[in-house]
Every structure is written in C-alpha cells, then in structure tokens.
Amino acid sequence: NAGVTQTPKFQVLKTGQSMTLQCAQDMNHNSMYWYRQDPGMGLRLIYYSASEGTTDKGEVPNGYNVSRLNKREFSLRLESAAPSQTSVYFCASSEVRQGNQPQHFGDGTRLSIL
Amino acid sequence: QKEVEQNSGPLSVPEGAIASLNCTYSDRGSQSFFWYRQYSGKSPELIMFIYSNGDKEDGRFTAQLNKASQYVSLLIRDSQPSDSATYLCAVNLMGRSQGNLIFGKGTKLSVKP
Numbered sequence: 001n002a003g004v005t006q007t008p009k010f011q012v013l014k015t016g017q018s019m020t021l022q023c024a025q026d027m028n029h030n031s032m033y034w035y036r037q038d039p040g041m042g043l044r045l046i047y048y049s050a051s052e053g054t055t056d057k058g059e060v061p062n063g064y065n066v067s068r069l070n071k072r073e074f075s076l077r078l079e080s081a082a083p084s085q086t087s088v089y090f091c092a093s094s095e096v097r098q099g100n101q102p103q104h105f106g107d108g109t110r111l112s113i114l
Numbered sequence: 115q116k117e118v119e120q121n122s123g124p125l126s127v128p129e130g131a132i133a134s135l136n137c138t139y140s141d142r143g144s145q146s147f148f149w150y151r152q153y154s155g156k157s158p159e160l161i162m163f164i165y166s167n168g169d170k171e172d173g174r175f176t177a178q179l180n181k182a183s184q185y186v187s188l189l190i191r192d193s194q195p196s197d198s199a200t201y202l203c204a205v206n207l208m209g210r211s212q213g214n215l216i217f218g219k220g221t222k223l224s225v226k227p
Contacts, residue, residue, distance in 0.1 A: 033214075042219035043158070043202070058214065090157055100146045100165055100206070103215060105157040 002026055004106035006091050012112045013081045021076040021109050023091030031094045032074035033058075033103060034066060036087040043090070049074055050096075081113045117141070118205050120218035128226050133190040135221050137203030140184070146206040147179055147186045148215065153199045162188060193225045 004025045013019060025032065034046040045058030049068040063085060065077045074093075078085055088110050092103040117140045127133045135149075146165055150158035164170045164177040164186065176189040186205075190197055200220040207216050 040219065043217040045214055048214060100163075102148055102160045102163055103204075104160065108157050 004091055004093055004104055006089075006106035006109050008109060009107065010110045012114065013078075014114055015081060015083060017081050017113075018077065018079050019081065020078075021089055021091075021111075022073070023075065023106060024073045025091075025093040025104075026072065027093060027095075027104065028071070029093035029104075030071070030096050031101075032068065033092040033094075034064075034074070034076045035090045035092065036060065036085075037090060037108075038087050046076065046089075083113050085111065086113045087111060117207055117216045118203055118218040120201075120203050120221045122219060123222040124224050125221055126224045126226060127193050129193060129195060131193050131225075133193045133197065133223055133225070135188040135190075135201050135203075135223065136185060137187065137205075137218055138185045139203075139205045139207070139216075141205075141207040142181070142184060144181075144184075144205050144207050147177070148204040149175075149177060149186075149188045150202040150204060150217075151199045152202060152220065158202055190223075193223075195225045195227050198223060198225045 007022045030051045033048045035043045047066040049055045052071045067075045090108045091106045094101040094103045119138045149162040151161050152158045162177040164179045170177045174191045178187045200222045202220045203218040204215040
C-alpha cells in the first residue's frame with residue numbers, strides 16, 4: 001500500500017519555467033491538499049480539494065494552480081517559477097475534509113528555482 | 115496572537131527521560147488536535163490525535179488536551195535517540211480555516227544518549 005505518492009522527488013528549475021507536481025493516493029480518500037514547507041515558516045496550505053471536482057485556495061495560493069484530475073490524483077502547477085517558490089512541497093490526503101480526520105503526507109518534492 | 119504556537123526549541127533531554135512538548139492555539143472552538151513527527155529531510159508522520167479533554171495514551175506517547183486553557187501537549191516517556199525529530203502540532207481551527215488544519219512551526223527535540 002503506497003499511500004500518497006509524489007513525483008518528482010527533486011527538481012531544479014530556472015526562473016520563468018513551468019512545471020507540474022504530481023500527487024496520487026490509493027487510500028480512497030476524498031480530500032487532498034498541497035502544502036509548502038519553508039525554514040522557520042512551518043507548513044502552509046497552498047490549495048485543497050475537499051472532494052473530486054472541487055478546489056479551493058489555501059493560505060498561500062498566489063503563483064500556483066491545481067487540478068483534481070480524479071479522486072486519486074491532485075496536481076500542482078507552477079506556471080512561471082520564481083525563486084520565492086523554492087521550497088519543499090508536500091501533498092496530503094484525508095478521508096474527508098472534516099476536522100477530526102487526520103491527513104497523511106507524501107514524501108515531498110524538493111524544488112529549487114534558480 | 116498566532117493561531118498555533120509551539121516553542122521552536124531545540125528541546126534537549128537525556129535518554130530515558132520524559133520529553134514534554136507544548137502547543138497553544140487561538141480558537142476556543144477548535145475540536146481536533148494532531149501531533150506529527152518529522153525527521154530531518156522526511157515528511158510529517160502522524161503519531162497521535164486527540165479530540166476530548168484529558169489524556170490519551172499510545173505506547174510511550176501521551177497527548178494531553180485542556181480546552182479551557184487552549185493548550186495541547188505531547189509527553190514522550192523513556193525518550194530514545196530515535197525520538198530526535200521535529201514535532202508538529204496541528205489544530206482544526208473553527209474560524210476561516212474550518213475543515214483545514216493549521217500547523218505550528220514545530221519543536222525540535224534532541225534526545226542525548
């Protein structure tokens with residue numbers, strides 16, 4: 001049982017390039033999330049999808065777009081990468097978007113933008 | 115006041131001691147509280163959750179919740195060097211982020227052999 005799988009694990013981009021981070025979960029969870037983690041800032045929510053077909057902004061959505069492709073997959077796209085988007089990106093999922101449901105995290109994508 | 119606050123540490127304890135990690139939160143209506151462990155370079159791993167006032171024990175870990183004082187704590191008994199990690203507190207705040215978790219910045223724990 002893989003849980004939450006993120007690809008790629010590492011990526012280096014040049015400023016202005018675009019890329020899509022992929023996330024897939026095999027736990028039949030309804031809700032999925034994208035976070036970024038920066039030193040001293042903690043985990044911050046970028047976007048979430050409460051259920052298939054819906055997406056909503058989190059705390060730091062600027063510069064990102066998301067797609068909930070189906071129940072399993074939730075992708076994060078950087079259209080024009082900026083150095084400020086250098087971070088570690090985590091995808092997470094939970095059974096439903098209720099407060100008492102724990103979130104399970106993927107291994108992360110370490111993204112550097114030069 | 116920040117929504118979820120943790121002492122950043124580092125908290126250093128000797129092997130075999132009790133490590134006490136604390137977290138305070140701003141929204142009195144919060145109902146769900148989670149503790150995650152994150153090893154350096156790894157992803158957060160859920161270790162405990164608690165919904166009701168009082169204590170919840172799981173092996174060497176005990177989560178304590180006091181809603182009146184708006185704090186939640188994690189006790190690690192018989193601390194081991196393998197417990198050295200950053201511990202993240204996460205709270206479901208009932209305000210604008212209802213349904214989403216707000217994470218503290220984490221407390222770094224170091225267990226010395």
